[in-house]
Amino acid sequence: MEVKPSESAAGKFPFPFPPYPIQEQFMTELYHVLEAGKVGIFESPTGTGKSLSLICGSLSWLRDFEEKKRQEEALALSGGDTEKGESQVSEKLAPSTTQSSAEPEWITQFLHKKEEMDIKNKLKEDQIRRQKREERLQQMRHNVQLKFACKRKREEEEETMRLLQLSKQMLSGVDSPGLEQGEEELVLAEYESDEDTKKPTELDDEDDLEEEHVTKIYYCSRTHSQLSQFVHELQKSPFGKETRLVSLGSRQNMCVNDEVRRLGTVQLINDRCMEMQKSKHEKKGEEPEGKKKRGSRVTCPFYNYEQMLFLRDEVLVEVKDIEQLVSQAREVKACPYYATRYAIPAAQLVVLPYQMLLHDSTRRASGIKLKDQVVIIDEAHNLIDTITGIYSxxxxxxxxxxxxxxxxxxxxxxxxxxxxxxxxxxxxxxxxxxxxxxxxxxxxxxxxxxxxxxxxxxxxxxxxxxxxxxxxxxxxxxxxxxxxxxxxxxxxxxxxxxxxxxxxxxxxxxxxxxxxxxxxxxxxxxxxxxxxxxxxPEDGGESSNTRxxxxxxxxxxxxxxxxxxxxxxxxxxxxxxxxxxxxxxxxxxxxxVHFAEVLKECRSVIIAGGTMQPVADFKQQLLASAGLSPDRIAEFSCGHVIPSENILPIVLCNGPTNQQLEFTYQKRDLPEMMDETGRILVNLSNVVPGGLVCFFPSYDYQKLILDHWEKTGQLKRLSAKKKIFQEPKKASQVEQVLSEYSRCIKLSSQSVGPVTGALLFSVVGGKMSEGINFSDDLGRCVVMVGMPFPNIRSPELQEKMSYLDKTLPKTNGVPAGKVLIENLCMKAVNQSIGRAIRHRGDYASIVLLDHRYSRPAILAKLPQWIRSSTEIKPTFGAAFAAVRKFFQMKKTNSTTSPP
Missing domain, CATH: 1.10.275 (Fumarase C; Chain B, domain 1)
Structure with a gap:
């Protein structure tokens, strides 16, 4: 990786533009955590350039780490030949071998020479190992045909033995039904042993030919689209030209055989792929006489070893996302799924969905080795739920x-x-x-x-x-x-x-x-x-031809x-x-219990996200429970790049008629509580420009309150000021609703009339609460109705609470189960209200409707950049005045500022 070295390893980082101070702080802390081999929890709000900071900070560390290894190897190789080399090694060893004045000089010299020889021997061994790795790769290329020839011979012998057994069975008159064409493949092979020997993987035949893995960074995120965004950020960074990157994905995402892709489900695609591989190296035309070629033994034209090696080299030469990789694979007629796995050992940066890394058997089957490597898990706010879901x-x-x-x-x-x-x-x-x-x-x-x-x-x-x-x-x-x-x-x-x-x-x-x-x-x-x-499922089902x-x-x-x-x-x-x-x-x-292996093997693990609060869940349920000592955990949370005057978070305790806002299960269905909520939104609609997004705790409550407003006429009053949109239940309709919502806001800003934007009703944890950007006029105000606590009557949640109460200590006297409920609630709130502020020039108001948000323990679970600006308003009049003043100032600034 020939990126121009920075002036100070942990202080200066190559960056495509002058970084913000918080980005420099982020990269510096990231560098220190990686260097110290710790586990870091990093929070950086969306819009602060988190991806670039992760790229430049981690790859700067990897560059310096590799350079340090090269220098140590060169020093070891030259140290025995020149006095200069010996003096350099001596200086390097001096701090660790300096003894007290009471030690005899001959002991000091002996210890010094012993350590010097140990270091030289270790570095020489590393150099020899690197050379052997290259030789093994060459040997693999030369001997692969021989290996496949041996495999073919073994399979032919097994086939011959099976046919002989069948013949004996028929001659002995065993009463067995005749098999139709192709049924032989359906009969189970003889099961030889119950011993728990080496577990088979999909690439058993190639295991002994695998390269030694270089030190690398595994970057994980939740979806393929997020991974593609990360790769595009890398391409634009100073590291984009020289980094050896591999993008991993499932066969469902990477298969280029249209016949196999049509199967639809991941399991069927996996099975069909394996079947086609099994017959890849059989000799054509050598089947017994009178036996027709079986359709189930069709080989995959893309599973071509030489072409996959060619594609592997292409992958390592230039940074590509999955779409670019699949496109090139079609051109060269090679399987990108296996080509990327062959490329893992030599890669410096491996990009993959975090389900693939967190699931033990999938990780092994993919050829991922975490020993002494670095793992970065981005968008990690759902990490605990993801691991729980994978193994449930x-x-x-x-x-x-x-x-x-x-x-x-x-x-x-x-x-x-x-x-x-x-x-x-x-x-x-x-x-x-x-x-x-x-x-x-x-x-x-x-x-x-x-x-x-x-x-x-x-x-x-x-x-x-x-x-x-x-x-x-x-x-x-x-x-x-x-x-x-x-x-x-x-x-x-x-x-x-x-x-x-x-x-x-x-x-x-x-x-x-x-x-x-x-x-x-x-x-x-x-x-x-x-x-x-x-x-x-009603929505998102598979096509009719999917099995x-x-x-x-x-x-x-x-x-x-x-x-x-x-x-x-x-x-x-x-x-x-x-x-x-x-x-x-x-x-x-x-x-x-499943995350512990990742922590044990890796040199360092970084858990990052835009909103990581509250972090107690990660520290207790994932890290402490996995046996990680507190001194190995580092936390970092940076502010937002926006100035503090661009955000107005308000906790509203009472409504316009002085009705206390408390949306508990017992009170939220009361007509007076729903009426008060409607009055608040009507008033806010009068002063909030552009888009106003209102989050309800559940779909049931959203339907209940909208039906009530329909009867009382409040919905009509709302629609007179802003056009109303509602989050659809079907995922396929989300894009259409957002497009119409955006179009309405854009048109209303260009015309003069009573309607000044749009109002979007959404649900916490729904399709609009994660992954959707309500930037600029799309989300000038976000209103959170009540506190979206999970259903405490759920048997699963009750069992989880009981388990945590037994296994984790209390937090400030509060049982771990109750802390879990609060954390789940605030995690959902933080994800929803974080939809508004998306870049440095953005501004928005956040209104939390419930007096319980004013409790210190709840406020502490808000992200630091929101918490530091939050105002608690006991009365609606004071809150309304603050919101009106906020948007009036923004309007004045936008009209007086130079173009």
Whole structure:
């Protein structure tokens, strides 16, 4: 990385323009945290150039770190040949080898020479290791064809042995049904061992050829669009030309094979990709005589090793985002998914969604090695929820029954062709599925769509209690999970169902088995997609040609969850309507157990975001619970680049008629409270120019209050001043509503009339509260109605609170569970009110409608740049006057300032 060195390592940073003071502070602190190998929590509001600060600060550290290593290596190599080199090493060692005057001189010299030799030897070893890495890469390129030839030979031998066994079986007169064309691929291979040896990965064949990983930075964010924005910022930075960057993504985002992409779901794309790889290196035309080429063994034309190496080199030469990478991959006919994985070892900066890094098995399968590396997790305000969601899972009664039906018929058809161990594990899985349905109050002999649950409700159990309750405590779930992973039984089952879709699935059932019950249910499911059977979402569903994955794939995740430590999770048994609608859910209570490995392996971890307050959740639930000592945690929060006079945050305690504003569950539905809220908005609409965004705590309350205003005429009074828009429930309609909202504000600013902008009603935690920018006239005022506390009656939340109360200490005498509720509320508030101020010249007012916001403990959870300017107004008159004066001053400044 040949970026011009800065004058002072931690003081000056290459930047595309003169940085703001807060950006310099951010980069300096970031540099110190990386150098010290600490875990940092960094907060920098949107509009302050957080991405550029992360890029320039972290890559400046990486540049200096690499330069320091090069100098040490050069010093070690030259130190034995010249006196100058020896003197330099001596000076370097002097501080650490200086002894007290009481030490004999010969001891001092001996220790000095010993340390000198140790350092020289270590640096020489590093140099040799680097050279060996290059030699290994060359060897990999030369020997890969030989390796694939060996693999082909081994597969041919296995195929020959399998055909011989089949012949013997046929000659011995074993009664087994004849297989149709292509069915051989559906039969499970012999399962050899239960031992927990090295876990297989998708690239087992290439593991021994992998390069040594150089020191690098893994940058993670939530969505691919955020990652693309980061890459574009890097391209514009001083580091854009020389940084070796790799963008990682899922096969769903990176696959360039249109036939595979059409499958739609991630799991099906993954499975099809693996199937096509498996046959890539088989010799064409060598199949047994009379055997036609099987369609399931079609190879992927883009999985070309030489072309993927070529694309890998192209990736490392020039910074590209995923869209640019996929476009180039199509041109050179190479797979970008695997080319980027080959590029990871030599990359300096790896950009990826943080779900890919946080999920252990996905991280391993992607070839990511975190040992002594740096991880930066951006947009990390949802980090705890993300980890909890990744390791939580849910299965419905419909999925359990469908998987049982499919697997039972699979076993029936291939019973004589399956080895004893396969049959044993299939029977164990069938037993588990049957017991799970019984736990939901169901019976495997009946159709779950017609089985009513005896009593609706929700119950929670620890993992051990659930295993005893469902009577599966005698099954070794670790072995079952390992079998599912290694045998790939869910893939075989999916192929089996695909082959016989629309017909009587699998082999005929025994004569004495009556049709109906599960058979009737299975035929019913065959007429519908699995997604429809379980209950597909109303919005954002897949296209009609998209096939859904086998339900057993989802159930495998649940079985894996049951192997967690007893205290780290809970099983939620939810009974509702029918057995098919009821569900079993694993709730992860301790996300730190999975984050601990990242913290343990990495040199340094940076958790960054625009709004990180309140940070107590991160420190307690993620870091402290993972065993991180407080002295290794660093916090940094900077102000905004806007001047303080450009923001007016107000806590409003009373309305225009002196009604105290308290939107608790008991009081917020009162007619007088809803009337008071309407009066406040009508008054604000008279003085707020452009757009006014009003956030409600829930969709239900938004509907209730708007219906009330419709009856009382307040909605009509509001629409006389501002055109009213409402957040849509369907994600596909968000863009249209925002476009019309923006267009209305733009037109009203150019015309003279009674309507002066627009009013947008939104919901906290909805589609408008995150990721949407209400900059400039789109959001001159943000109103937060009440405090959006989560539903405390939720069984999941109650269990989480109980768990935290037991495991975490009190904060200022307040139990950890109650602190969690407040933090969840204020995190949602901070995300919503942060939508307005988006750049240095922007200005807006923020009005918090509830007297409870005036409590010191609640105020302390606001972002520092908002908290420092917040005014508490007991009466509406004082608040209204402050808002009117604020916008009058802004209007005066805009008309008097030079163009």
């Amino acid at each position: 899972c849910q299965v419905t009664g419909a999925q359990l029954c469908q998987a049982h039906s499919q697997l039972a018929q699979y076993m029936e058809r291939y019973r004589t062709r399956l080895k004893a161990k396969n049959l044993m594990y299939i029977k164990q899985i069938l037993f588990l599925l049957e017991k799970f349905v019984v736990a939901l109050g169901g019976n495997m002999k009946q159709n779950p769509n017609f089985q009513k649950v005896s009593q609706e409700g929700t119950s929670l159990k620890s993992i051990n209690d659930f295993l005893f309750f469902s009577q599966v405590d005698n099954i070794n779930l670790f072995k079952v999970q390992r079998y599912c992973m290694r045998s790939m039984i869910s893939r075989k089952l999916f192929g089996f169902m695909e082959k016989f879709r629309g017909s009587e699935v699998g082999a005929p059932i025994k004569e004495n088995q009556k049709p109906g019950g599960l058979q009737q249910f299975l035929q019913h499911l065959n007429q519908k997609s699995p997604a429809e059977a379980v209950g597909a 859904s994955a086998s339900p057993l794939m989802q159930i495998e995740g649940f079985l894996s969850a049951l192997t967690n430590t007893n205290q780290d999770g809970r099983i939620i048994i939810q009974l509702q309507g029918t057995v098919a609608q009821s569900s079993l859910k694993f709730l992860m209570l301790n996300p730190a």
